[in-house]
Amino acid sequence: LLTTELSELDKKHFIHPTSSIAQQQAEGPSHIFTEGKGVYLTDSNGHKVIDGMSSLWNVNIGHGVKEMAEAAYEQMSKLAFTSNFSTFSNEPAIRLAEKLSKILPGDLNAVFFTSGGSESNDTAFKLARHYWILKGQPERQKIISRKMSYHGVAMGATSATGLKPFRDFTNANAPHFHYVNSSVEEFRTLIEEEGPETIAAFITEIVQGAGGVNLPPEGYFKEIRKICDEYGILMIIDEVITGFGRTGKYFAIEHDAIQPDMLCFAKGVTSGYAQLGGVALNNRLHNDFKTLSKGTLLHGYTYSGHPVACNVALKNIEIIERDGLIENAEKMGEVLYKGLKYLEGKHEIVTNARGFGLLGGIDIVKDSQSGERFDEYVSPLIVKEAAKLGLILRTVTYDHDSIVFSPPLIINEAEVEQMINILDQAIVNIKGEVLK
Numbered sequence: 001l002l003t004t005e006l007s008e009l010d011k012k013h014f015i016h017p018t019s020s021i022a023q024q025q026a027e028g029p030s031h032i033f034t035e036g037k038g039v040y041l042t043d044s045n046g047h048k049v050i051d052g053m054s055s056l057w058n059v060n061i062g063h064g065v066k067e068m069a070e071a072a073y074e075q076m077s078k079l080a081f082t083s084n085f086s087t088f089s090n091e092p093a094i095r096l097a098e099k100l101s102k103i104l105p106g107d108l109n110a111v112f113f114t115s116g117g118s119e120s121n122d123t124a125f126k127l128a129r130h131y132w133i134l135k136g137q138p139e140r141q142k143i144i145s146r147k148m149s150y151h152g153v154a155m156g157a158t159s160a161t162g163l164k165p166f167r168d169f170t171n172a173n174a175p176h177f178h179y180v181n182s183s184v185e186e187f188r189t190l191i192e193e194e195g196p197e198t199i200a201a202f203i204t205e206i207v208q209g210a211g212g213v214n215l216p217p218e219g220y221f222k223e224i225r226k227i228c229d230e231y232g233i234l235m236i237i238d239e240v241i242t243g244f245g246r247t248g249k250y251f252a253i254e255h256d257a258i259q260p261d262m263l264c265f266a267k268g269v270t271s272g273y274a275q276l277g278g279v280a281l282n283n284r285l286h287n288d289f290k291t292l293s294k295g296t297l298l299h300g301y302t303y304s305g306h307p308v309a310c311n312v313a314l315k316n317i318e319i320i321e322r323d324g325l326i327e328n329a330e331k332m333g334e335v336l337y338k339g340l341k342y343l344e345g346k347h348e349i350v351t352n353a354r355g356f357g358l359l360g361g362i363d364i365v366k367d368s369q370s371g372e373r374f375d376e377y378v379s380p381l382i383v384k385e386a387a388k389l390g391l392i393l394r395t396v397t398y399d400h401d402s403i404v405f406s407p408p409l410i411i412n413e414a415e416v417e418q419m420i421n422i423l424d425q426a427i428v429n430i431k432g433e434v435l436k
């Protein structure tokens with residue numbers, strides 16, 4: 001009864017993010033989630049499912065962690081909110097900025113806080129442009145991003161996003177080990193064509209998440225960093241998905257020891273228990289801002305450095321470290337990858353099994369030998385079937401026909417196996433239909 005009532009109200013009043021309003025009207029919500037514990041979610045019908053995506057790649061420590069609620073309660077009871085503009089500050093924001101400076105690799109030692117990934121990327125773009133104005137090179141205003149990238153939906157972040165449905169900027173090619181070949185030299189050519197003296201910054205994810213879990217060729221970003229340095233272009237790394245243990249290291253840049261000028265984070269910094277993001281600046285940039293800055297940069301969100309969100313983030317980081325979740329992500333990532341490889345070997349419609357810590361992906365094709373694709377996307381059918389069987393996953397159907405994986409970092413071996421078994425059954429059920 002409750003589900004029926006809520007479904008009707010949902011259709012009437014709730015416009016869902018990233019969804020077709022028409023489809024929402026026709027179908028109503030498929031799940032109204034009411035509870036979460038560990039890797040499991042329960043909906044209003046009492047149906048329990050594995051959250052194979054950590055919801056939106058973000059619930060790294062899993063659902064229902066009471067200590068997180070206590071951290072929010074404690075701070076909210078003491079001081080729920082205060083301004084951080086100008087000379088005002090608060091303790092959780094200061095402590096979190098210091099903690100981040102310790103766990104971020106290299107000399108990314110100063111942080112500007114936001115409420116999420118899109119705001120973080122917009123902030124990085126504004127800082128980059130402002131930086132070049134202060135340096136006396138105001139013509140450096142262009143930002144290069146990559147095809148198939150996703151950087152969010154604020155205006156700057158949307159412009160940078162290279163997925164076709166979002167694109168309205170020029171993007172560099174993005175090589176993926178399984179998908180597109182694009183050399184480092186191609187990147188250099190693009191810079192030369194655009195005019196290096198007009199380029200402020202280059203932004204990239206290390207692993208493209210919403211683009212389909214596209215892994216970079218080994219060593220690729222080291223070469224890209226060298227080219228950025230050669231042309232004086234600032235390098236911004238978007239670790240909104242990959243940060244806070246997702247890839248089996250604290251940050252994905254650690255795998256290839258890359259040092260960006262700015263690093264954007266969000267999602268896993270609080271595991272979704274509060275809205276928080278930020279941009280970390282390296283010492284060079286931070287020092288230049290200190291010495292060159294004359295006026296005020298008119299950029300700050302009401303919720304920059306929100307005390308409750310920052311206290312929740314501190315607790316989240318404490319739990320990640322105390323419970324060894326980064327090491328677990330590395331170990332369970334191997335189990336997940338093995339499982340995806342098993343599905344690739346078993347089903348002719350599965351190909352390109354890939355994994356990087358607890359990020360994974362497979363592509364769906366008609367025939368993995370020839371690589372021939374289905375006329376229509378099949379991954380949505382499989383994902384829908386998996387949800388019925390008790391596993392929430394996500395499709396990527398911009399250029400690939402992919403299913404992606406990003407379970408909570410607390411997942412254990414039995415739960416990964418449960419994921420693989422459910423997906424296996426979903427593929428069997430759908431394969432019978434689509435290969436008829």
Ligand code: PLP
Nearest residue numbers: 116117118150151152240241266
């Ligand atoms: N950057 C990346 C790599 C993302 O995956 C996302 C969201 O999925 C964003 C930025 C935008 O973050 P938010 O949705 O918190 O604004």
